[in-house]
Amino acid sequence: MKVLLVNGSQHNNGCTHTALQEIADELQRLGIETEEFWCGNKAIMGCIGCGHCTETKRCWNDKDTVNDFLEKVAETDAFVFGTPVHFAGTSGFIKPFMDRAFCSKASLFFNKPAAAIVSCRRGGAQGAFEDMNRYFTIACMPVVSSKYWNEVHGNTPDEVRQDLEGMQTMRQLARNMAWILKCIEAGRNAGVQLPEHEIPVKTNFIR
Numbered sequence: 001m002k003v004l005l006v007n008g009s010q011h012n013n014g015c016t017h018t019a020l021q022e023i024a025d026e027l028q029r030l031g032i033e034t035e036e037f038w039c040g041n042k043a044i045m046g047c048i049g050c051g052h053c054t055e056t057k058r059c060w061n062d063k064d065t066v067n068d069f070l071e072k073v074a075e076t077d078a079f080v081f082g083t084p085v086h087f088a089g090t091s092g093f094i095k096p097f098m099d100r101a102f103c104s105k106a107s108l109f110f111n112k113p114a115a116a117i118v119s120c121r122r123g124g125a126q127g128a129f130e131d132m133n134r135y136f137t138i139a140c141m142p143v144v145s146s147k148y149w150n151e152v153h154g155n156t157p158d159e160v161r162q163d164l165e166g167m168q169t170m171r172q173l174a175r176n177m178a179w180i181l182k183c184i185e186a187g188r189n190a191g192v193q194l195p196e197h198e199i200p201v202k203t204n205f206i207r
């Protein structure tokens, strides 16, 4: 079982990474494989709604990290997406990254557990956290929670490590994620089928 941890910060080894690493360490301790994927700090373009991905399951745009990520989705059992808080919302990297990733391969995310975590200096965590969770709840993904909303506070990795409550929240999230993954595996081994998915009906509010 493998969890992919997506770092949506411009900093490869900053605060968001520090929180994701705490989750990774706990998951590994519980026998779950992890990999961290960095979105990078080069511009990530938004979705242009061209429909190319409907045919190919890849984004037309190979200039950034979105397609590299999409290649890993099929082999991944669960996801944690992390972002720093920028102006009380998600970073300008993770927003277009998730728009295009979820447009391109939404069905490949179906029924795979997911969680969002956010890192902020002081305020605006809630808005960013809720923005991230909305991707999961349109893609049939069970959302994994912790004992508090999944946020750490700090402006440097060292400050984040001093946020003992935040670090504890990350470890509990990892334990809950491991538990859900093991329950899913046990269910599969016992013959519990994944839910059926109907052919989508899109009414666009027109009867």
Ligand SMILES: Cc1cc2nc3c(=O)[nH]c(=O)nc-3n(C[C@H](O)[C@H](O)[C@H](O)COP(=O)(O)O)c2cc1C
Pocket: 009, 010, 011, 013, 014, 015, 016, 017, 083, 084, 085, 086, 087, 088, 089, 119, 120, 121, 122, 123, 124, 153, 154, 155, 156
């Ligand atoms: C453009 C920008 C906007 C920011 N906006 C906020 C904010 O609204 N609230 C906050 O608490 N911190 C804000 N910060 C600080 C970062 O969220 C915080 O330092 C975070 O932990 C950095 O994570 P990182 O090292 O993974 O990038 C902002 C930082 C930047 C660069």
